[in-house]
Amino acid sequence: MTTTLPDGLIVVAKADCPTCRLVEPLLPELDAAGALTVYVQDSAEYAAALPGTRHDHTLEHSWRLDTEFVPTLIRVENGQEVARTHGWHKEDWRAISGLPGLGEDLPEMRPGCGSRTLEPGIADELELAFGDVPLQSRQIDIAGADDPMEACFERGWSDGLPVVPPTPVRVLRMLRGTSREPDEVLGLMPPDRVPCTVEKVAVNAVMAGCKPEYMPVLLAALEAALDEEFGLHGLICTTMFGTPMIMVNGPIARAIGMNSGGNALGQGNRANATIGRALQLIIRNVGGGRPGEIDRAALGTPGKYTFCFAEAEDSDWLSLAQERGIEPGRSAVTLFPGEGVQGIIDQKSRDPESLVRSFALSLRAVDHAKLAMAGDAVLVVSPEHARVFIEAGWSKQRLREELEQLLLAPGKDLVAGAGGIAEGIPEKFRDKQVPKFRPGGLLIVRVGGTAGLFSAIIAGWAASGPVGSSPVTREVLL
């Protein structure tokens, strides 16, 4: 929208600004010399005697003039701004007004005050009211509702916990967290396969409780989730447990205050909690993946509220992101179809040979001790356990290779019916040595508090790999 500026001089002022009060006695002189418009942000009594004075109570004029300070003096010729100054600078005011003797008794210079248009919270409201804000989501008037949070529950937008009502101002602020356009389509959101825009991500991020600075991580996580390799469609619809779990690497994790330390898999950290929750709300609201409908999970998992944490990176071990091809110093997310958290308690092993056997034995329980090459797994190694390997010179890669060897099992013990248990792998494996995990199916991260000789297994979806879901890593672009 364009507006025609009034020719002559414009002064933008605030009654409670001392410098504006300092120049107030000069305004009749400016008015006598030519056309003068005075926009007053906070009062109807400042310069009230002048015919060109307007109380700019909505701040629309101040906003359209891009006012940063008061007083601001502008000269307009033929509808175009040709000169501007702010605060009181005697030379500038004299040059712009064309009055060589203006303000003879005043000091040479006095700084002004901040414009009301830039006060916290007001700038966004003004942009929404008067700006060209390209928000396209349907506006829903809930004026009749007692409580906006209850209105969100009633519309089915919640995961069962309260959501932050997605007002236009909150969504606008969320969109400031990314340089990407609100109408950019990130992909087709399963299960309904509808286009998911950056704006819809922002609306759901507001509801989840995200800060705008989390947006780059959330957008990377969403793009990873929508990668064909990740197979989100099936993961949402399955009767099994899994759900998208987000692991974050690199400087962004520290920058936004993510938890990779004590209780990293638990509650209490805003970034961990709300980034994971936002992804789940997008699945629910944009994709239509709701339990009891197309989400057919028999039991589900608490991770379907939120499941997101950062790796406690250590210079002695390659980070998960680096292992998966991300350059050092860059940030990335890795999506994994996680089930729940199964602890490994080993407080006695002090050498890697013993501890790796503990891990291998515990990893056999993924899916079922008699199943193999079905579900992937993430092995979450705590710092105290990681130290046992690092001090013995074992890299992550060495740990993984040793685990793979230890996890080979005679097929005769695993085939259906063996051990009196009908579940098991097909008979054709009877005479083979069978690996527990498919190649690339065991991920290792270092996470957790510095006290506790405990690690954890997060099992993946039993339909891992090309048949269902593979982990996907995406760089976080700022």
Add this chain to the structure above:
Amino acid sequence: MNETILLDPTAESAPAQRARLARPDSLDGKVVGLLDISKPRGNVFLDRIEEQLAGMGIEVMRYAKPTFTRVAPTELKQQMAAEVDLLIEGLAD
């Protein structure tokens, strides 16, 4: 802050309900497709359906998705749409 206007977080462009096609009055002269989504033992169910339909003199075509975890490839959907009048798929184990 004004909290009386909220932005719709859903895929509002999707129709609320998609109308179903009318059921045919009879299967006479129709070609029926059987889609195996590749879940274990789905073929057992579909084999039996095929047997019954064939016994009624109805032509049956068989198809299979590469994996049950993903939507059918576009080529498969187009092939089925071109070749059959009705499609039956076995959804569960």
